[in-house]
Amino acid sequence: MGRTHDHRHCIDGALDAAERLCSRSGARLTPLRRRVLELVWQSHQPVGAYQVLAALGQETPGGRPRNPAPPTVYRALEFLLAQGLVHRLESRNAYIGCPHPDLDHAGQFLICHECGTVTELVDPEIGAAVRRGAQEAGFRPARMTLELEGTCRQCADGPRA
């Protein structure tokens, strides 16, 4: 994202929001789940499940080494998805933190193929246009996946800086 950007803010904000949301809803944001969320938030690039797995594998919480297997990560991600704290990018088989987990979620994603950064769009008009188009076809949508691949503003402006 912007070249001056304290990413720690993003992470902390996301973790705080998650704590609030979960304590409100009664969902259990366990240390593992919280840690997975934090790992997903390490950047604004999407993160694969096995990347999270590898990162967890490096850690020794409370002294003892962790030795997680895939289901550990997938279950945590599943929980985070269910809470709306992360999204899954279908075109990448990867996950990304949701910057506004409180809002109603219909994921619209801008994926830059230069820098890999993913921005989440919340554009009601897109949602409206899609619903209208679906309705004309007699279709009742329940879930929407919109992923645009292209060039983000930074990469279009400052070439490679």
Place this chain on the structure above:
Amino acid sequence: MGRTHDHRHCIDGALDAAERLCSRSGARLTPLRRRVLELVWQSHQPVGAYQVLAALGQETPGGRPRNPAPPTVYRALEFLLAQGLVHRLESRNAYIGCPHPDLDHAGQFLICHECGTVTELVDPEIGAAVRRGAQEAGFRPARMTLELEGTCRQCADGPRA
């Protein structure tokens, strides 16, 4: 799709269109590629690469059994994707025939979670709304993935008939 629907028409039409398109463009629609296209068109449900693989594995063209490995299928699908003859459904890791390979392609898909049928939408207004939304974010889209999961008209109307 509709309860009276001669699917052979769909298949034949798709194969004819493919022949025309390829002979016009010089692309080589080989027997294998043509057969894979035909297999993808067996239904209006999306088909996985390994389903195609298994179907090919049943066959004995010219007497000799075929014994295809995954790359055989993936390469054929890659070719068909490049020609715009099939689309890939990212949310399903599956493939579906394109009903209008001549038109410009921005895939918009309606996936029914009752019957599994996929309908391709070509709604310019959705495209326009998406482009406008992206542009407002300073994003220059190159490829769009739009997949809606929900209930199709048939499943909403005639329950399960």
Place this chain on the structure above:
DNA sequence: TTTGATATGTTATAAGATAACATTGCGTTT
């Protein structure tokens, strides 16, 4: 402090996809 539910650990395997190299088939050049 037993119980029941939820979370995590563990083992194994399924499902989807690609890398790298070998072979074949076919039209062109010599």
Place this chain on the structure above:
DNA sequence: AAACGCAATGTTATCTTATAACATATCAAA
């Protein structure tokens, strides 16, 4: 016809992504 070049397909191995099935641990409530 022999040699060449190229595109397509075959073949082997491996990689990535994801889940099933069952064991153990943790925690909160009764």
